[in-house]
Amino acid sequence: MFFFGKNAAAVDVEATTGSGVSGSSATISLSLDNKLVCVEYPAIISNVDKMMETVGGIQGVSKAYGDPSRRLELRFRPRDPFCHPVCGNRYPSTNLLLCVKKRVRKCNPEEAQIDMKILGVIGTTYKFQGMADFQYLAVHSAKDGSQTSLYDKIILRKPENNEFFEQRVPLFLPPPIFSRLDTAVDYYYRPEIQHKEGYCPPTVSRDNLIGLSRARRPHNAIFINFDDQNIPNEPLEAAKVNWKRVCVHASDTKAEEQMKKMFESRPIWSGNAVKANLDIHPDKLKLLLPVVAYYMVTGPWRSLWVRFGYDPRKTPEAKKFQVLDFRIRCSSKHGYTSNDMPVKAKRSTFNYTLPITLNKTVPQATNVTDLAPEGPNPGRSANITKYQLKESSYVFREGTLPPHRQMFYQLCDLDVERNVFGRNDGQEEKCDERDGWCLSRTADDLRDIMSSMIKQIIRNKRPESSVTRPKAPESGQDDEDEEEDEDEFHPSEGSDNEMETEMLDYM
Secondary structure, eight states: OEEEESOTTOOOOOEEOSOOOTTOOOOOOOOSSOEEEEEEOSSOOSOHHHHHHHTTHHHHHHHHHHOTTBOEEEOSSTTOTTOOOEEEEEEEEEEEEEEEEEEEOSSOTTOEEEEEEEEEEEEEEEEOOSOOOOOOOOEEEOTTSOEEEOHHHHSOOSOOOHHHHHSOOOOOOOOSOOOSOOSOOOOOOOOOOOOOTTOOOOSSOGGGOOSOOSOOOOOOOOEEOTTOSOOOSSOOHHHHHHHHHHOOSHHHHHHHHHHHHHHHHOSEEEHHHHHHHOOOOHHHHHHHHHHHEEEEOSSTTTTEEEETTOOGGGOGGGGGGOEEEEEOOOBGGGTBOSTTOSSOOSSOGGGSOOTTBOOOOOOOOOOGGGOOOSSOOTTSOTTTTOOOOOGGGTOBOTTOOOSSSEEEEEGGGBOSOGGGTOTTTTOOOOOBTTTBTSOTTHHHHHHHHHHHHHHHHHHHHSOGGGSOOOOOOSSOHHHHHHHHHHHOOOOOSOOHHHHHHHHHHHO
């Protein structure tokens, strides 16, 4: 094992015992200034420098120690990018590091002098208690059993010419993921699931399903594509049954009436707009929405909920309810780069549980029928049952930043000049799958206007000196235009991630 100190300059007082008689004791002063970190290295150390390289050096240990949820990684082949690390867990400890010296007289070996010194207090210990996972080497095995290393052929160590990339290399496919657990656990096999009477097995063969504990609870929403000829006029009977099963409180009936009034006054709503205008638990909302509206999958109203019996493809007035996929542009000319984006990402890789991080406990799911009724309760705080989103979750207003980098707005919820998407009011001829009832490139014009408004907000909030300005090239204006084109982020026609997530909730 080895140790790292936070204050190596601390000085302790030595204590000396006069004899080496068994049972003798000594008093030693303890200084809490010198705090140490212990790493129980799972190998015999013969070279300290090579040992430090396997744990990433002082920088690697400091990085792991600075994040309590991070495990210490040890790579036995630190220069191999395909080396799978062994992870050490972090434990609190109350140990002392002692330095004990025993001096023996040559003339009288029975007389010994023992010097003891406390070097520091160990408050944190890293222990490698897990099993080492499989290692995958970049080698090619020939038919005769010989093996050839592929590291020099697949790893780019320096700038190479085209010959390096055009050379023939044997097929090398490393595994996409290793085991997520490095400790042995007991797996308890469960008996065959006993379903209720009337259960219909899934269409997929059960032999191809792994880890199926129960059938997915259907929410019976109706999904419509832009090319579908007919639209539904009423919900599925199963959707009505599911909602009646959980509609047990007076607040649930009130929420149902309020949602029907919302769709009567406005036939098309986004999911966030509904959540911002209706105070209901999200699990109950999944069962209530399929009762009053159907879901558009493609076209200018994709990812929106449409009232039963209302076909926006035949009504030019539905133009103002079309969806706009807006993403905050990132480039130096907008006053910020990707590293200092003013709006945080909705999803991040740091949110996923990786093998090098500790698992955190999550709250248990609540039964829908056991949820308390929404509304004020004199016995507890009113904020406990507050499920409504903020207005900024679906409305874009001048002077405020969007809550996320990617937003799905409806045109009627944009606080911009109406004549941008109303330039052809009264002259709509055909509903297009890309632009709907709007003129071509209307969505691009709206994105430009919104991006300029966000750019102005950033300039007003930041000091003039802190705004990042693009450097003017020396070769002329053509190089400047080319550089701006490379930095500019051009949004696509739409994103499937948000829509797929919502569709899975209502399937």
